[in-house]
Amino acid sequence: MSQSIIDTPCGSTVSAPGREQRVPVGRGLLRPLSWLSGSIPTLLSLAAFGGLFYYGHHFDWKLPKFSAIAGTEAPARSDWCEEHGVPESQCVECNPDLMPIGPDYGWCLEHGVHNCPLEHPDVAQLKETPIVAKTDLQRAARALALRPRPENNAVCSAYQRRIQFASAASVNEAGVDVELVERQPITEWVPCNGEITYDATRLASLSSRLPGTVWGVLKNVGDRVQKGEVLAVVDAMEVGRLKSGLVKALVAEELARQNVDRLRGLSDGVVAGKLILETDAKLARAKAEMLNAEQSLANLGLGVDASMLRGLSRKDVMGRLRFLGLPDDLTRQLDLQTATANLIPIRSPMNGVIVDRQVVAGEVVDPAHTLFQVADTSRMWLMLNIPLEEADLLFIGQSVRFQPDGTSGAAIGTLSWISTAADRQTRMVKVRADLDNSAGTLRDATFGTGQVVLREEPDAIIVPAEAVHWEGCCHAVFVRDKGYFSSPESPKVFHVRSVRIGATEEDSNEIIAGLLPGEVVVTKGSDVLRAQLLKNSLGEGCCAE
Numbered sequence: 001m002s003q004s005i006i007d008t009p010c011g012s013t014v015s016a017p018g019r020e021q022r023v024p025v026g027r028g029l030l031r032p033l034s035w036l037s038g039s040i041p042t043l044l045s046l047a048a049f050g051g052l053f054y055y056g057h058h059f060d061w062k063l064p065k066f067s068a069i070a071g072t073e074a075p076a077r078s079d080w081c082e083e084h085g086v087p088e089s090q091c092v093e094c095n096p097d098l099m100p101i102g103p104d105y106g107w108c109l110e111h112g113v114h115n116c117p118l119e120h121p122d123v124a125q126l127k128e129t130p131i132v133a134k135t136d137l138q139r140a141a142r143a144l145a146l147r148p149r150p151e152n153n154a155v156c157s158a159y160q161r162r163i164q165f166a167s168a169a170s171v172n173e174a175g176v177d178v179e180l181v182e183r184q185p186i187t188e189w190v191p192c193n194g195e196i197t198y199d200a201t202r203l204a205s206l207s208s209r210l211p212g213t214v215w216g217v218l219k220n221v222g223d224r225v226q227k228g229e230v231l232a233v234v235d236a237m238e239v240g241r242l243k244s245g246l247v248k249a250l251v252a253e254e255l256a257r258q259n260v261d262r263l264r265g266l267s268d269g270v271v272a273g274k275l276i277l278e279t280d281a282k283l284a285r286a287k288a289e290m291l292n293a294e295q296s297l298a299n300l301g302l303g304v305d306a307s308m309l310r311g312l313s314r315k316d317v318m319g320r321l322r323f324l325g326l327p328d329d330l331t332r333q334l335d336l337q338t339a340t341a342n343l344i345p346i347r348s349p350m351n352g353v354i355v356d357r358q359v360v361a362g363e364v365v366d367p368a369h370t371l372f373q374v375a376d377t378s379r380m381w382l383m384l385n386i387p388l389e390e391a392d393l394l395f396i397g398q399s400v401r402f403q404p405d406g407t408s409g410a411a412i413g414t415l416s417w418i419s420t421a422a423d424r425q426t427r428m429v430k431v432r433a434d435l436d437n438s439a440g441t442l443r444d445a446t447f448g449t450g451q452v453v454l455r456e457e458p459d460a461i462i463v464p465a466e467a468v469h470w471e472g473c474c475h476a477v478f479v480r481d482k483g484y485f486s487s488p489e490s491p492k493v494f495h496v497r498s499v500r501i502g503a504t505e506e507d508s509n510e511i512i513a514g515l516l517p518g519e520v521v522v523t524k525g526s527d528v529l530r531a532q533l534l535k536n537s538l539g540e541g542c543c544a545e
Contacts, residue, residue, distance in 0.1 A: 083536070086166045092491050093162060093536075099481075099491050101162075107154045111140060111513035114152075114159040114474075114498045124516045125482040125495060132516070139457055143502045143512045146188070146455055147393060152498050153473035161536065163478060163529045165492040177524035178480055181515050184462040188503035188510075189451035190393060194384035194402060196411075196435065196446040202376035204349050209300050211366040212236030214359055215343055218330075219372070221357045225348040230327060231372050232346040232359060240342040242296045243321045249290035250309055250317060256283035300344055301325060352376040355444070380435045380442045382413055384450050385428040393454055394418055400433040404448040411435050411442060415452060455503070461511045467521045468509050469530045474498045477515065478522040478529045494522060494529055 081091040092099040102123060108116030115123045118137060121130045143149070165171045215233040219225060259279045294306045302325040309317050322341045323331045330345075356373035365371065382402050386394065398415040413433035422429050431452070435442060467477050481493040499514030515521070522529055 084164055085532070086164050090164075090166070090491060092164055092493060099162075099483075099493060101160070104160065108513070111144070112149070112152055112500045113514045114156070116513055117516045118513050121516065125479050125519050126516070127482055130516055130518070135459070136461075139460065140512050142455060143188075143457075143510070144500075149512065150475060150501055152475060152500065156472075156474040156498065158471055158474055158476055158496050158533065159498045161496040161533055162481075163494045163496065163532050165494075168488075168492055171492055174528045175525040176522055176528060178520045179464060179467070179523045181461060181463055181511075181517055181519045181521060183459045183517050184508070185456070185458045186460040186462060186503050186505050186508070186510050187451075187453055187457075188455040189401070189453050190386060190390045192384045192386050192450045192452065194382055194448065194450045196402070196404065196442050196444060196448075197381045197383055198355070198375045198377070198444050199379050199381050199434070202350070202352070202379060204352075204374045205370045206231065206346055206348070206372040206374065207367050207370050208234045208236065208344070208346060208365045209367060210234070210236035210238045210344060212238075212342070212344070212364075214361050214363045214365055214371075217357075217359060217361050219354055219357075221354050223354050225352065225354060225374060227348060227351050229348050230330060230345040231348055231354070231374075233326070233330070234344050234346060234365060235340055235342045236344050237342055239297075239300065239302070239344045240340070242293060242300070242302075243318075243324065243341055246290065246293035246297060246304070246306065246321065247314060247317050249286065249293045250306060251314065253283070253286035253290045254310065256286040259283070297324065301347060302344065346371060348372075348374050350374060350376055375444075377440060377442075378436075378438055380437045380444070382411070382433040382435050382450065384431045384433065384452070385423075385426065386431050386452070388422050388427050388429055391418070391422075391429040391431075394431060394452055399453040400450060401453065402433075402435070402448055402450040404442070404446045407441075407448075409441065411437075457503075457510070460502075461515055461517060462508050463511055463515065463521055464523045465504065465507050465509050467523045467526055468499065468501060469526065471496075471530060471533060475501055476533075477511075478526055479515070480520040480522070496533060 079088050080086075081088045081094055084091050084093050088094065090098065103120075105115050105120045105123065107114055108119055110116075111118055117124045118132050118140060121132050124130055165174070165176075212234040215235045217232045219229075219231040225231065256279065260276075260283050263276050263279055290306050294304060297304055304321065304324060309320060312320070318341070323334065323339070323343065325345050326334075326343060327345075352374045353376075354372055355375045355377075357371070358369075359365065359371040382400065384400070394415060396415055396418065400413045400415055402411045402413065404411065413435040415431060416434045417432040419430040433450075463477065469476055475498065477497050477499055478494040479497045481491070481495060483490050484492060497514055500512040502510035502512040504510070
């Protein structure tokens with residue numbers, strides 16, 4: 001029986017089902033060789049890419065920018081300092097010979113800055129070396145002696161840096177602006193909150209010295225009164241009793257005196273000595289009772305000279321005592337038929353104005369009931385709360401300024417008292433200042449903000465606050481080089497200068513040391529220079545801890 005061979009698509013032959021299969025010898029070995037020969041081009045391509053990648057990485061190849069692909073990239077600059085952002089041929093940091101660095105005087109221990117212009121004025125970026133006046137040294141000494149100031153690190157090296165721009169146009173494009181260092185007045189103070197109150201030594205609270213009924217009220221709130229002027233009248237029964245007691249004492253004293261005179265007028269030996277002694281004792285007791293009644297009335301403000309009443313009839317004495325203490329103009333208004341002898345006036349003890357009234361006619365009052373408050377408002381007190389840590393800076397006699405809330409004018413006063421204790425809750429120290437209020441514009445219980453003046457300098461060195469930067473260990477400013485405008489080709493350089501800052505006022509800083517008047521510092525855009533300074537300091541550190 002014959003066999004049939006079936007051709008397959010790949011050229012191999014298999015036997016039909018049920019038939020014997022025949023495979024040519026060596027056909028199985030050819031298959032791997034065929035696959036390998038087909039993969040050689042792919043392997044060669046991968047090897048070429050790997051070699052190219054290694055070569056590019058080894059020689060620091062970079063991918064082209066989109067601008068280069070698009071054909072818009074600026075041509076490469078071979079003369080360019082990438083670190084300092086200026087042409088390499090003009091870079092004063094890389095080529096110090098282009099602008100030699102001036103003398104380095106190092107750290108000034110007295111003023112706490114590097115290359116101190118107060119001690120070495122030749123470091124100032126001015127056309128001519130300035131002369132440091134003695135007053136500038138005294139001003140710096142006062143500022144440093146007053147209180148601790150922010151300190152700079154003595155080992156900071158930032159002051160040796162210079163920030164350079166490629167041109168004046170690049171300075172303008174960076175938004176950098178400058179200002180002249182000038183002299184201006186500045187005031188250093190301790191800020192605080194406070195309240196205006198009446199001067200307690202010029203304030204009087206008035207009440208009736210005896211229980212009684214208010215007979216009449218003669219003054220009202222806001223009325224100006226003089227010392228001794230009657231504000232109200234109280235009907236007090238005790239007043240009538242004391243007046244009657246004085247009359248009785250006067251009568252008893254007169255009788256005792258007559259008895260003594262009568263007995264002493266008799267001939268010697270007729271009257272026993274014992275009787276004379278008893279009569280003298282009665283006279284002494286009568287005098288004592290009279291003086292007691294007189295003093296009791298005087299204690300109520302109803303002064304009377306009992307000796308002026310001797311020899312008067314009882315009716316005349318009662319007439320003199322009936323309206324004792326009342327002014328004549330008020331007495332003339334009284335009805336003599338119905339007016340009582342129990343009236344006691346409430347008088348003002350001082351010149352001032354009535355600031356409070358708590359009484360009406362017919363009201364029952366006693367010594368615990370305040371009827372009026374009278375204040376001399378020509379001077380007021382200012383009570384201030386000072387932080388405990390600032391209290392040591394204060395002393396009696398310092399000037400104080402106070403801005404009451406809701407007003408435009410400021411009050412000026414003088415510190416007159418400093419508390420010896422701090423508040424247990426707030427840890428504040430109470431201080432008091434005296435304010436002149438002759439204009440009458442200050443009000444009791446007015447709150448506001450105050451300033452205790454520590455130091456006033458009429459010719460301080462002032463720069464805008466935005467010119468001063470904390471660069472890590474020192475306060476620094478950027479000073480324009482004195483040769484900035486010498487020629488169009490002169491390097492556009494700004495020097496880093498460490499400064500000691502003092503008082504601050506609004507948007508200005510006092511410079512205790514580090515700058516001299518006439519120098520030019522960067523203000524607006526100074527952050528650009530600070531960023532360049534910090535960039536150049538990366539990896540180096542500006543301070544040694």
